Amino acid sequence: MKVSSRGEYALRSLLLLGQHQGQILPISEIAEKTMVTVKYLEQIMHQLKKLGYVDSKRGMQGGYTLRFPPEEINVGEVIRKLEGPLSPMGCASVTSYERCSLEAGCLLKPLWVLVRDKIAEVLDQTTLEDLLQRKIKPDAGGSLLVKN
Amino acid sequence: MKVSSRGEYALRSLLLLGQHQGQILPISEIAEKTMVTVKYLEQIMHQLKKLGYVDSKRGMQGGYTLRFPPEEINVGEVIRKLEGPLSPMGCASVTSYERCSLEAGCLLKPLWVLVRDKIAEVLDQTTLEDLLQRKIKPDAGGSLLVKN
DNA sequence: TCTATACTCGACTAATCAAGTAAACATTTT
DNA sequence: AAAATGTTTACTTGATTAGTCGAGTATAGA
Numbered sequence: 614m615k616v617s618s619r620g621e622y623a624l625r626s627l628l629l630l631g632q633h634q635g636q637i638l639p640i641s642e643i644a645e646k647t648m649v650t651v652k653y654l655e656q657i658m659h660q661l662k663k664l665g666y667v668d669s670k671r672g673m674q675g676g677y678t679l680r681f682p683p684e685e686i687n688v689g690e691v692i693r694k695l696e697g698p699l700s701p702m703g704c705a706s707v708t709s710y711e712r713c714s715l716e717a718g719c720l721l722k723p724l725w726v727l728v729r730d731k732i733a734e735v736l737d738q739t740t741l742e743d744l745l746q747r748k749i750k751p752d753a754g755g756s757l758l759v760k761n
Numbered sequence: 762m763k764v765s766s767r768g769e770y771a772l773r774s775l776l777l778l779g780q781h782q783g784q785i786l787p788i789s790e791i792a793e794k795t796m797v798t799v800k801y802l803e804q805i806m807h808q809l810k811k812l813g814y815v816d817s818k819r820g821m822q823g824g825y826t827l828r829f830p831p832e833e834i835n836v837g838e839v840i841r842k843l844e845g846p847l848s849p850m851g852c853a854s855v856t857s858y859e860r861c862s863l864e865a866g867c868l869l870k871p872l873w874v875l876v877r878d879k880i881a882e883v884l885d886q887t888t889l890e891d892l893l894q895r896k897i898k899p900d901a902g903g904s905l906l907v908k909n
Numbered sequence: 910t911c912t913a914t915a916c917t918c919g920a921c922t923a924a925t926c927a928a929g930t931a932a933a934c935a936t937t938t939t
Numbered sequence: 940a941a942a943a944t945g946t947t948t949a950c951t952t953g954a955t956t957a958g959t960c961g962a963g964t965a966t967a968g969a
Contacts (some may be wrong), residue, residue: 614762614840614880616849618957621869628868639915648863653958659917672966675915688872692762701764715796720776721769723897724836724887730900731879732762739872749871752878766927787944801928807946820937821943 620695622649623657624688624744627666631683631741639676664694683745689736699736700729707733768843770797771805772836772892775814779831779889787824812842831893837884847884848877855881 625647630638640658644651658677661667666686667677679686693699693708703711705725716722743749773795778786788806792799806825809815814834815825827834841847841856851859853873864870891897 614764614847614849616762616873617955621850624869625863641915650958652960655916655918656958669916670966671914671916671964673912673914673968675966699762701762702769715773720892720895721772723895723899724883724892725764727897727900728880728883731883732876734900735872735876735879744868744872747868747871749875751871752875752882789944798929800930803945803947804928817945818937819935819943819945822938823936823944825945 614701616692617696619657619660620692622647622654623661623695624691625649626654626658626661626677627679627686627691627741628744630667630677630679631686631745634679634682637670637674637676637678643677660695666691683741686741687737688739688741688744689733692736699732701725701732705729762849764840765844767805767808768840770795770802771809771843772839773797774802774806774809774825775827775834775839775889776892778815778825778827779834779893782827782830785818785822785824785826791825808843814839831889834889835885836887836889836892837881840884847880849873849880853877 626643626649629643629646640651640654643649643658644654647654649657658667658669662669662677666680668680669675669677689699698706698709700706702713702722702725703709704713704716704719704722706729713719713722739749774791774797777791777794788799788802791797791806792802795802797805806815806817810817810825814828816828817823817825837847846854846857848854850861850870850873851857852861852864852867852870854877861867861870887897
């Protein structure tokens with residue numbers, strides 16, 4: 614159930630840019646602060662640019678900036694665009710459902726749907742701004758099983 | 762955030778054995794019903810045996826049985842044993858925490874911790890018996906906007 | 910225009926995972 | 940003994956992920 618390194622590094626970079634709004638950060642500085650090699654980060658920043666999350670400026674004093682204010686950048690969306698659906702199984706995905714021949718009587722699908730919903734609930738309701746403001750609430754918990 | 766095919770197939774097999782308690786199912790039948798090739802399933806069943814979830818019997822009328830009643834088999838535990846921690850990032854794992862040098866001021870960790878807790882909450886509270894009885898409750902969750 | 914700095918592109922290596930193949934071997938039942 | 944079944948080990952192929960490397964292009968500023 615891992616998030617890929619690309620997803621993690623991309624979010625790190627977006628957060629750093631969010632902490633320096635109005636400034637242009639060169640990739641060398643982003644690399645240093647996020648602990649990612651310049652060369653690997655180049656690929657990730659390029660991807661973020663193609664996805665429209667950042668703008669870049671070339672030449673001296675060049676670098677990257679956030680294209681939208683942090684409150685408009687949704688974490689679930691970033692992760693989906695970088696590494697595909699949040700769902701643990703294709704059959705439970707809302708955004709890119711995959712049919713499965715077992716599905717009719719599948720005892721597992723309701724579980725994966727529930728897990729997907731829990732993950733999506735967190736990530737789709739979180740923006741970059743929430744992270745910057747440390748607004749993530751610890752888990753409340755609760756019972757999950759039907760009583761009978 | 763995927764569950765591996767091994768995890769899915771292992772759970773399918775355990776569920777099938779749970780539906781046929783008291784019977785010995787040959788691998789050929791398990792393979793057919795779970796839609797997994799016999800050869801790949803052999804590897805998975807071997808792993809499940811080493812982990813203590815199933816017993817095997819050789820020779821004719823041989824096959825696999827569940828070693829414990831379904832209510833004693835915890836889904837979170839099965840997945841952890843087959844594919845490692847539930848947490849999306851090592852830094853947020855309870856069962857196998859990994860240190861990260863950025864951790865001190867990390868804005869991302871609280872998010873990963875929350876996601877981990879949500880996943881663990883579902884999977885650690887679910888047993889094979891819950892799945893067999895279709896006791897999984899759909900998500901109550903707030904208004905989650907569906908992105909694409 | 911020169912040039913330092915930054916971004917772009919493509920090739921390449923290495924590791925891991927999924928899925929399947931193959932073959933030799935051990936038991937158990939008939 | 941023969942047939943059926945599981946056990947074990949090792950190899951293969953393809954996809955994806957995680958990086959690395961080197962050379963090239965664009966641009967701001969002196």
